[in-house]
Amino acid sequence: MAPNTAIFYFSGTGNSLVCAQALAQGLGNAKVLPLAAFREQARIPVEADRVGIVCPVYFYTLPLIVREFLPKLDLSRARYVFLAVTMGGFPGLALVHGQEILARSGANLHAGFAVRMYPNYIAAYDPRKLGSRVRMERNLAKAVPKIVAAVRAEQRVPVRSSLTGRVFFAALGRNFLATCRTRDRSFYADSRCNGCGTCVQVCPVGNVELNQGYPRWLGHCEQCLACLHFCPTEAIQIRGRPTQRRGRYHHPQVTAAEIATQRLLPPSL
Ligand SMILES: Cc1cc2nc3c(=O)[nH]c(=O)nc-3n(C[C@H](O)[C@H](O)[C@H](O)COP(=O)(O)O)c2cc1C
Ligand code: SF4
Ligand code: SF4
Structure with missing residues (x-):
């Protein structure tokens, strides 16, 4: 039987979930687990032979929730650990930061991968103008078999830090990490809101509630x-x-509905 693999994911708009599912399918004997569901746990013991983390790049680094999740993972039984980030175009220091965070808690990152998908950061650009579904599907179709082959062979794929990554992260990323949770102060719902509650359901960290039929954000946002x-x-x-x-x-x-299930603990690890 193939070694078993646990793939933890975080996803706001589905790219990382699709990537995690495609990797699990390619690898076989793999479980896809929402890391948001484990956020209240102090320690997360993992029995799998191989462990993967799949998540988006935010401001040239890893999302805060992922940065907080990694040190809680007990990887002492894992033979191989990989990180795959999905992104709009620039991974910056996301993989390097993942490696550094794991190293600080005594774990190794054996391989890092970056997959260009669809850019979703609407605050900075119009996703519809920058993104291409055809390109995303082509990139994913190319990337998944390569990642699967590397993981199957438990190959070491070093992560590198580029000078541009360091410059951009220094300028933008640190500020993002410091303000991420309260950036929801600038969210509001306009008159098109019909009180359907979808925003409440999809939030992976329970940061939205309805107040007199309109969403209210609670100040512990991940900016997903x-x-x-x-x-x-x-x-x-x-x-x-x-x-x-x-x-x-x-x-x-x-x-x-699939994004909404991220908050729920899966039946078993
Ligand atoms: C807050 C935020 C910051 C982002 N920063 C970056 C970035 O630095 N580099 C990049 O290539 N993409 C960036 N993106 C785009 C996402 O990484 C990309 O669309 C990702 O595939 C989304 O994954 P998801 O659908 O699983 O949430 C950012 C998106 C958000 C929401
Ligand atoms: S309740 Fe939330 S998801 Fe539904 S229409 Fe209003 S803002 Fe949109
Ligand atoms: S409130 Fe923040 S964490 Fe929740 S869905 Fe919206 S952006 Fe994501």
Whole structure:
């Protein structure tokens, strides 16, 4: 029997979930687990032979929730650990930071991969103008077999830090990490909101509630943008950004209900 693999994922708009599922399918004998469901646990023991983490790049680094999750993983039984990030175009220091965080808790990162998918950061650009579904599918179809082959062979794939990654991270990433949780202060719902509650359901960390039929954000945000992109009426906006004129995105194979299950603990590890 193939060695078993546990793949933990975090995903706002579905790209990383699709990537994690494709890797699990390619590897066989693999479980896909939502890392958001483990966020209250102090220690996460893992029995699998191989462990993967799949998540988006945020501001040239890893999402805060992932940075907090990695040191809690007990990887003492794992023979091989890999990190695969999905991104709009620039991984920056995401893989390097993953390696450094694991090293600080005494674990090794054996391989790191970056997969260009669809850019979803609507605060900075119009995803519809920058993104291409055809390119995303082509990239994923190329990347998945390569990652699967490397993981099967338990191959070492070193992660590198580029000078541009360091410069951009120094300028933007640190500020993002320091302000991430309260950046939801600039979210609001406009008059198109019909009180359907989808934003409440999809939030992977329970950071949205309805107040008199309108969403209210609670100040422990991960900036995954699931609430904004899955809102069926495109009512959620970011103050000071022209988000009313920009297109919404979520991976076409991923439903709001699937994103909503991220908060729920899977039946077993
Ligand atoms: C807050 C935020 C910051 C982002 N920063 C970057 C970045 O630095 N580099 C990049 O290539 N993509 C960046 N993106 C785009 C996402 O990494 C990309 O769309 C990813 O595939 C989304 O994954 P998901 O669908 O699993 O949430 C950012 C997205 C968000 C929401
Ligand atoms: S998902 Fe959109 S329409 Fe539904 S409650 Fe939230 S903001 Fe309003
Ligand atoms: S409030 Fe919205 S952006 Fe923040 S974590 Fe929840 S779904 Fe993601």
